[in-house]
Amino acid sequence: MEPRTLFTELSYIVASVLFILGLRGLSHPESARRGMHLAEIGMLLAIIGTLVNREIVSYEWILAGLVIGCAIGLPMGLMVPMTAMPQRTALSHAFGALAASLVGISEYYLHGAALGPIKMPALSFEVLLGSLTTTGSLIACAKLQGVLPGAPLTYKGQNVFNLSLLGITVICFVLLLIFPGHAEVFYLMLFLSFVFGVLLVLPIGAADMPVVIALLNSYAGLAAAATGMVIGNNVLIIAGMLDGGSGFILSIVMCKAMNRSITNVLFGAFGSVSETAAAGTGEMHETNIEDVAILLAYARQAVFVPGYGMATAQAQHVLRQLADALEARGVTVKYAIHPVAGRMPGHMNVLLAEANVPYSQLQELDIINPEFPATDVAVVIGANDVVNPDARDNPKSIIAGMPILEVDRAKTVVVLKRGQGKGFSGLVNPLFFKPNCEMLYGDAKESLTNLVQAVHGA
Amino acid sequence: MQPEILLATFYVLILAAFLGYQVISRVPSLLHTPLMSATNAISGISLVGSLVTAGAHQTMVSSILGLCAVICSTTNVVSGFILTDRMLKMFKRRVAPPSKEEK
Numbered sequence: 001m002e003p004r005t006l007f008t009e010l011s012y013i014v015a016s017v018l019f020i021l022g023l024r025g026l027s028h029p030e031s032a033r034r035g036m037h038l039a040e041i042g043m044l045l046a047i048i049g050t051l052v053n054r055e056i057v058s059y060e061w062i063l064a065g066l067v068i069g070c071a072i073g074l075p076m077g078l079m080v081p082m083t084a085m086p087q088r089t090a091l092s093h094a095f096g097a098l099a100a101s102l103v104g105i106s107e108y109y110l111h112g113a114a115l116g117p118i119k120m121p122a123l124s125f126e127v128l129l130g131s132l133t134t135t136g137s138l139i140a141c142a143k144l145q146g147v148l149p150g151a152p153l154t155y156k157g158q159n160v161f162n163l164s165l166l167g168i169t170v171i172c173f174v175l176l177l178i179f180p181g182h183a184e185v186f187y188l189m190l191f192l193s194f195v196f197g198v199l200l201v202l203p204i205g206a207a208d209m210p211v212v213i214a215l216l217n218s219y220a221g222l223a224a225a226a227t228g229m230v231i232g233n234n235v236l237i238i239a240g241m242l243d244g245g246s247g248f249i250l251s252i253v254m255c256k257a258m259n260r261s262i263t264n265v266l267f268g269a270f271g272s273v274s275e276t277a278a279a280g281t282g283e284m285h286e287t288n289i290e291d292v293a294i295l296l297a298y299a300r301q302a303v304f305v306p307g308y309g310m311a312t313a314q315a316q317h318v319l320r321q322l323a324d325a326l327e328a329r330g331v332t333v334k335y336a337i338h339p340v341a342g343r344m345p346g347h348m349n350v351l352l353a354e355a356n357v358p359y360s361q362l363q364e365l366d367i368i369n370p371e372f373p374a375t376d377v378a379v380v381i382g383a384n385d386v387v388n389p390d391a392r393d394n395p396k397s398i399i400a401g402m403p404i405l406e407v408d409r410a411k412t413v414v415v416l417k418r419g420q421g422k423g424f425s426g427l428v429n430p431l432f433f434k435p436n437c438e439m440l441y442g443d444a445k446e447s448l449t450n451l452v453q454a455v456h457g458a
Numbered sequence: 459m460q461p462e463i464l465l466a467t468f469y470v471l472i473l474a475a476f477l478g479y480q481v482i483s484r485v486p487s488l489l490h491t492p493l494m495s496a497t498n499a500i501s502g503i504s505l506v507g508s509l510v511t512a513g514a515h516q517t518m519v520s521s522i523l524g525l526c527a528v529i530c531s532t533t534n535v536v537s538g539f540i541l542t543d544r545m546l547k548m549f550k551r552r553v554a555p556p557s558k559e560e561k
Contacts, residue, residue: 019500026493027484029549039500040539050506056513065512065525069532077540092498092534099530103507106523110516118464224504231507238474243501245478339487346490353548359488
């Protein structure tokens with residue numbers, strides 16, 4: 001073995017180990033940063049190891065690519081606000097999948113039928129998955145950014161059409177295995193995969209994005225792993241499988257948190273449903289800043305329940321100020337985080353961490369739920385479905401069985417809401433009609449700002 | 459590709475999947491967003507494949523495809539690692555007492 005090749009292979013082995021150690025570091029916030037530094041070193045090693053590869057004869061293209069990539073990546077990494085994390089994550093899935101797809105296309109373009117019966121399935125798989133993930137992620141990104149309407153885009157016979165399109169794509173895949181030399185089949189499959197990616201994500205509502213993002217994450221990783229099989233590169237297989245596995249685990253976690261199956265998310269077009277199994281009855285009680293401030297100021301324990309509304313209003317910092325003011329008065333403050341609150345896994349945690357909330361105050365579902373009966377005030381900030389008691393009480397509800405934050409068991413619930421309209425899913429939330437629930441209408445940030453002042457005055 | 463090599467590749471694939479499952483199921487939901495951006499950055503390792511495609515200089519088409527792939531993966535690696543670090547920096551166990559200057 002040539003010393004150069006040996007160096008390349010060694011760098012890949014070390015990189016793989018460092019990646020695994022890096023992800024292991026993420027099992028605790030204290031060790032996470034150190035872990036990621038290890039992964040960064042691994043990445044650098046693998047790149048250096050590749051650059052000495054003897055297959056590489058010219059460096060102009062590489063240099064140009066690295067420079068342009070850094071020129072896009074640096075500002076993106078430094079400037080993207082935390083509230084935009086969901087769309088930036090979707091965008092990076094698109095980039096990752098596109099890279100895998102492009103390498104696959106190039107391999108096919110160069111070698112065609114000569115790839116042989118073992119590489120060909122991996123390559124087709126890579127290109128198929130990579131392409132559909134690229135366009136699918138771009139659509140997800142556009143929906144999250146608000147370029148496309150967040151509501152599901154549906155039409156009659158959509159599922160039939162999408163499934164037949166997928167069917168044709170799979171037929172192309174099979175045909176390619178039998179006749180690998182037919183380039184037109186390859187390019188047809190490529191085209192259909194791109195189209196299918198768009199059609200797959202269009203009917204999915206913005207509230208289901210946590211699952212979709214996790215799923216696309218998984219696809220992007222699997223496409224990368226398939227690339228590794230095609231070009232016979234183990235570090236790519238390992239990193240790709242880690243990414244794919246992580247996305248897969250996250251999608252399962254998200255689906256469990258909504259009590260739905262992945263198929264239901266993909267083909268159910270949730271949010272377009274207008275049925276209301278048990279509409280809430282009675283009146284909503286509107287309250288005002290002063291009353292809520294008094295309620296909070298003299299509470300023993302207050303629990304904040306943030307949702308996507310907090311993210312859109314960018315209210316995390318002023319929420320922290322309110323919590324500070326309350327804690328200064330001796331109120332115990334906690335935050336209840338639902339796994340699907342927000343638009344991506346862990347979205348709320350990051351926003352609150354940005355506002356300097358210590359992570360020990362961020363409580364998960366099963367920890368905080370038993371505490372609600374002993375909570376004086378639960379404040380719901382721009383969350384709706386995750387606190388809908390129908391999920392627990394009404395077996396006919398479309399969200400029946402979804403684990404919820406049981407804020408209705410608190411002595412008083414205050415719901416900060418923009419207006420009287422329904423939540424994103426179009427479901428009526430019976431919580432709002434309960435006698436212990438009070439509504440505080442208005443922009444979340446504004447209401448919280450006023451509350452901070454009122455609490456100081458109380 | 460030799461059957462033995464294929465078998466070895468499969469070994470790597472399956473073991474990596476298994477290991478990934480073990481490691482990642484231990485990540486608390488608190489860190490799921492950083493996890494996503496971290497795995498994203500790590501899977502930017504497809505950069506090594508892109509580098510070879512771009513640098514092997516076999517045809518113009520493959521070089522251009524390679525160039526685009528290098529741009530995509532570099533963007534992911536760079537922005538992914540920076541963002542992950544930015545996020546992880548924010549997770550603190552306890553905060554310093556709030557400054558009194560506002561009062």
